Amino acid sequence: MQTLRLGPVSLTVQRRPLIVGIGLLFLVALAAVAALSIGNYPITPVGIWQALIGRADAISSMIVLDHRLPRILTAIGAGAALGLAGAMFQTMLRNPLAAPDIIGFTAGANAGALLAVLLTGGMILTGALAGGALTATAVVALAWRGGLDTHRLILVGLGASLSLGAGADLLLSYTDENTAADMARWLTGTLHARGPAEVTLIWVGLALLAPIALWLGFPLARMSFSDDTIAGLGLPLAPLRLAVTALAVALVALAVSVAGPLPFVAFVSGPIARRLAGNGGPALSAAALTGATVTLGADLAARSIPMVQLPAGVFTAMVGAPVLVWLLWVQARKGRL
Amino acid sequence: MVRNGTNCRLRAEAISVDYPGRPVLDSLSLDIPDGKVTAIVGPNACGKSTLLRALARLTPVAGGQVSLDGQPIEKQRSRTVARHLAILPQSPLAPEGLTVLDLVRRGRTPHQSALSQWSRTDAAAVDRALCLTGLKDMSFQLLATLSGGQRQRAWIAMALAQDTDLLLLDEPTTYLDLPHQIELLALIRKLNHDTGCTVAMVLHDINLAARFADHMVALREGRVRHQGTPSEVVTTEMMQDIFSLPCTVISDPVHGHPHVIPA
Numbered sequence: 001m002q003t004l005r006l007g008p009v010s011l012t013v014q015r016r017p018l019i020v021g022i023g024l025l026f027l028v029a030l031a032a033v034a035a036l037s038i039g040n041y042p043i044t045p046v047g048i049w050q051a052l053i054g055r056a057d058a059i060s061s062m063i064v065l066d067h068r069l070p071r072i073l074t075a076i077g078a079g080a081a082l083g084l085a086g087a088m089f090q091t092m093l094r095n096p097l098a099a100p101d102i103i104g105f106t107a108g109a110n111a112g113a114l115l116a117v118l119l120t121g122g123m124i125l126t127g128a129l130a131g132g133a134l135t136a137t138a139v140v141a142l143a144w145r146g147g148l149d150t151h152r153l154i155l156v157g158l159g160a161s162l163s164l165g166a167g168a169d170l171l172l173s174y175t176d177e178n179t180a181a182d183m184a185r186w187l188t189g190t191l192h193a194r195g196p197a198e199v200t201l202i203w204v205g206l207a208l209l210a211p212i213a214l215w216l217g218f219p220l221a222r223m224s225f226s227d228d229t230i231a232g233l234g235l236p237l238a239p240l241r242l243a244v245t246a247l248a249v250a251l252v253a254l255a256v257s258v259a260g261p262l263p264f265v266a267f268v269s270g271p272i273a274r275r276l277a278g279n280g281g282p283a284l285s286a287a288a289l290t291g292a293t294v295t296l297g298a299d300l301a302a303r304s305i306p307m308v309q310l311p312a313g314v315f316t317a318m319v320g321a322p323v324l325v326w327l328l329w330v331q332a333r334k335g336r337l
Numbered sequence: 338m339v340r341n342g343t344n345c346r347l348r349a350e351a352i353s354v355d356y357p358g359r360p361v362l363d364s365l366s367l368d369i370p371d372g373k374v375t376a377i378v379g380p381n382a383c384g385k386s387t388l389l390r391a392l393a394r395l396t397p398v399a400g401g402q403v404s405l406d407g408q409p410i411e412k413q414r415s416r417t418v419a420r421h422l423a424i425l426p427q428s429p430l431a432p433e434g435l436t437v438l439d440l441v442r443r444g445r446t447p448h449q450s451a452l453s454q455w456s457r458t459d460a461a462a463v464d465r466a467l468c469l470t471g472l473k474d475m476s477f478q479l480l481a482t483l484s485g486g487q488r489q490r491a492w493i494a495m496a497l498a499q500d501t502d503l504l505l506l507d508e509p510t511t512y513l514d515l516p517h518q519i520e521l522l523a524l525i526r527k528l529n530h531d532t533g534c535t536v537a538m539v540l541h542d543i544n545l546a547a548r549f550a551d552h553m554v555a556l557r558e559g560r561v562r563h564q565g566t567p568s569e570v571v572t573t574e575m576m577q578d579i580f581s582l583p584c585t586v587i588s589d590p591v592h593g594h595p596h597v598i599p600a
Contacts, residue, residue, distance in 0.1 A: 003454075003455045003460075005456075007454060008452075008453060008456075009452050010452075010453050010454055010455045010456050011452075011454050012454045012455045059563070094432070100453070106520075169529065195579075217450050217451075218449075218450070218451040218454065221443075222443055222446055224431075224432035224441070225429070225430065225431065225432070226426065226429055226430045227430070228390075228395055228424070228426035229426060229429050229430075231394075231395055231415065232393060232395065232419065232423065232424040232425075232426065233419055233444070233446040233447055234414075234415045234416035234417070234418060234419025234420070234447040235415070235416075235446065236415055236416075274434075278434060279434070279439070280432050280433065280434040280435040280436075280439055
């Protein structure tokens with residue numbers, strides 16, 4: 001552990017999480033370059049560079065700057081937001097199953113976004129925020145029995161998630177074909193045809209919320225103890241839980257409004273990041289970078305299959321489902337389920 | 338009663354705690370003498386753990402108040418309280434993958450913030466806690482790989498790193514074998530002697546409590562029935578009253594403390 005000191009300010013940096021962070025950053029950059037170059041119209045890294053500095057031909061410029069770059073930036077932003085939200089929630093509830101996409105927050109934000117678009121033709125973020133917040137409140141209220149039991153929360157959340165998914169399907173079946181095709185991303189999550197609006201929304205949102213999330217990382221690193229220990233250390237449990245929940249809901253709503261639910265990204269990022277960082281902490285930055293990598297990789301895989309436009313959500317689910325099965329198995333073996 | 342002239346920073350003033358359907362503490366008053374080791378004893382379900390938790394503001398009181406330095410404890414900022422009072426709950430749980438050093442460092446939480454994560458004072462306090470508990474050489478070991486006695490010492494080191502004058506311990510010897518119980522209680526005695534900190538702990542074993550405590554408090558049905566020095570408290574009458582256990586109390590031939598021999 002290294003300490004950076006400046007007057008009364010002191011920050012700690014641990015070697016392994018730092019190396020992991022740099023490695024993941026490199027991986028995201030690598031995936032971004034690959035995603036910029038691979039496609040129906042392959043472009044070399046040199047071609048990409050020329051397009052970025054404005055020295056490429058019109059077609060290359062258009063493909064890189066108008067098509068691929070917004071899509072990649074949206075993927076990175078949405079993945080990071082989901083990874084961050086997932087890691088915060090899993091740490092707070094001390095259970096890897098307690099991720100926003102398992103306990104219904106993502107499905108709620110998703111249904112809210114869908115409803116907002118169908119009713120008003122816009123207001124996606126508002127719809128997603130309202131849907132996510134309502135679902136979070138309902139799930140916590142339903143799971144509450146004089147206290148919050150994580151296992152009951154997960155079961156209630158799973159139920160809410162499935163019902164809201166079915167509700168979203170139902171909504172979609174009442175709309176006309178053209179709208180329904182547009183809406184498809186709110187069922188599986190896709191990054192197809194993202195533009196500057198989505199890029200701005202997710203990155204401005206991240207710029208506002210990520211610093212708060214990282215600041216909460218300090219108490220969160222202590223929230224994996226039991227409630228008594230946390231209270232004994234003088235941390236205000238209830239306000240912290242409320243802040244973490246609100247922030248996670250906002251991050252999920254943000255990601256959902258630009259990319260749809262992208263199943264399992266929030267859920268897999270935390271456990272992967274914590275195992276990589278290996279310091280028993282919440283590994284928030286590593287989780288954000290893992291979320292970005294997974295989403296970018298899934299979108300790249302989705303685009304690489306010729307002739308069909310598969311949504312990225314299909315691939316994040318393909319990564320996430322085995323991890324879910326594995327975690328369930330581990331927990332069952334430890335007798336915690 | 339506590340002797341005149343002894344100061345008591347931590348006091349329970351007629352506190353009542355109810356669990357659904359049953360009163361646990363019934364208008365209980367108790368002063369924890371400064372600089373002494375106090376042992377709270379009593380039969381199962383007499384409310385001794387609840388009392389300790391209420392003193393540490395972990396369990397809210399339904400009536401009366403706990404006061405720290407003359408102020409109601411629940412009116413003070415939890416973080417401020419945590420700089421004066423540390424509590425080690427019964428069988429605490431730690432996240433996986435934590436080393437001894439990681440754990441002990443967490444004890445500095447009430448002195449830290451997101452912008453002051455590791456001051457020189459923090460480093461010194463953690464070092465001191467590791468030295469006092471003899472864990473310096475095991476700093477980098479994973480908590481999960483330690484023996485029960487070592488792990489309990491690591492938790493005590495965490496509470497020590499908090500650098501408080503008051504240390505509350507809820508059954509610190511649970512799940513430890515006799516040699517480790519003795520080792521741990523001797524450590525607590527030594528800490529009290531070396532640092533002058535006030536210790537209040539819940540103990541099951543009357544004989545160990547009589548040997549390692551300065552002050553004993555015996556509870557039954559949510560009330561303080563006896564308190565004083567071990568010789569004043571540990572008597573045949575007390576054992577009959579508190580535990581309904583017929584017994585003989587002798588003077589321990591080695592240390593001279595009262596020693597209970599059940600009939």
